[in-house]
Amino acid sequence: MNEVKQLRSNVAAIGLGSMGYGIASSVLRDNHLVWGADINPDQVARFREEGGQPEELSDVAGDLDVVIVAVLNAAQTETVLFGTEGIVKSLKPGAVVLACATVPPVFAKDMAARCALTGVLYLDAPISGGSIKAANGQLSIMASGTPEAFTSARTVLDSIAETVFELGDEAGAGSAMKSVNQLLAGVHIAAMAEALTFGMTQGVAPEKFVEVISKCAGTSWMLENRAPHIVAGDYTPRSSVNIWPKDLGIVLDVAKSAQFSAPITAAALQQFVAAAGMGHGREDDAAVAKVYARIAGLTLPGEAI
Numbered sequence: 001m002n003e004v005k006q007l008r009s010n011v012a013a014i015g016l017g018s019m020g021y022g023i024a025s026s027v028l029r030d031n032h033l034v035w036g037a038d039i040n041p042d043q044v045a046r047f048r049e050e051g052g053q054p055e056e057l058s059d060v061a062g063d064l065d066v067v068i069v070a071v072l073n074a075a076q077t078e079t080v081l082f083g084t085e086g087i088v089k090s091l092k093p094g095a096v097v098l099a100c101a102t103v104p105p106v107f108a109k110d111m112a113a114r115c116a117l118t119g120v121l122y123l124d125a126p127i128s129g130g131s132i133k134a135a136n137g138q139l140s141i142m143a144s145g146t147p148e149a150f151t152s153a154r155t156v157l158d159s160i161a162e163t164v165f166e167l168g169d170e171a172g173a174g175s176a177m178k179s180v181n182q183l184l185a186g187v188h189i190a191a192m193a194e195a196l197t198f199g200m201t202q203g204v205a206p207e208k209f210v211e212v213i214s215k216c217a218g219t220s221w222m223l224e225n226r227a228p229h230i231v232a233g234d235y236t237p238r239s240s241v242n243i244w245p246k247d248l249g250i251v252l253d254v255a256k257s258a259q260f261s262a263p264i265t266a267a268a269l270q271q272f273v274a275a276a277g278m279g280h281g282r283e284d285d286a287a288v289a290k291v292y293a294r295i296a297g298l299t300l301p302g303e304a305i
Helices: 020-029 041-049 057-063 074-082 105-116 130-135 147-160 173-201 206-213 221-232 243-257 263-280 285-296
Strands: 010-014 033-037 066-069 096-099 121-124 139-143 161-166
Touching: 010 020, 010 057, 020 033, 020 041, 020 066, 020 130, 020 147, 033 041, 033 057, 066 074, 066 147, 074 105, 096 105, 096 147, 105 121, 105 173, 121 147, 121 173, 130 139, 139 147, 139 173, 147 161, 173 206, 173 221, 173 243, 173 263, 173 285, 206 221, 221 285, 243 263, 243 285, 263 285
Parallel strands: 010 033, 010 066, 066 096, 096 121, 139 161
Antiparallel strands: none
């Protein structure tokens, strides 16, 4: 996040979940005027108490410069933008939509085209980094869109991102790169869970697994970030199991359209589907380890013996 404060913008932050709240807070911290919106009124009230603007979005939409959409998926993104109460129709020409959800590239292209019909700019800007980096303004953003969209969103991008990868002047390229990232991230979480529980069958304690493997060639960012959740027996959702059937499903849909075989992705997807089916969908995605543990008859840290 830049040390020097930039020009103040009028910003809507739609979606105040674990990532969206941190994003909104980072923009607010950089002295922009921010209106928060979420289906959970408690989140909106909390954000207003911390400095968010008090008006409803419908009352100020025509004055907004940037609209950050940090919701779960493509369907929610489309509803926010073009649903019955969609915001795009109320935005001024030149306002920019910063779309952060993981969506198929073809969907991002469609949203950009529909926004352009009313002169609204669209930046295909999926995010990576987790809730802590979101709250600290240190996300990585894989972005694509017109030069005008980048220019209009620049001060807000500076507030929320440590790194902005500019991947082209058309929407879709950002989402394509995000699908590559999610392939690896989802596979790495599942592989971590498999390796940790495999180690347990050989007498390797989970805490020793983290101590040793995090310093060896077999490590990954996801291993170092998620395996400690298993060691602590803490499945408070930083990123939930339910995210992965969606995101890896997108990867496989894109792969299918490209006639590309992605068998490792498909195997990882099935483990997250199994975890959700076992009732762990709203737990931290490290809970995929519970699938392996149940099959092997293992007791994970924090579980009753």
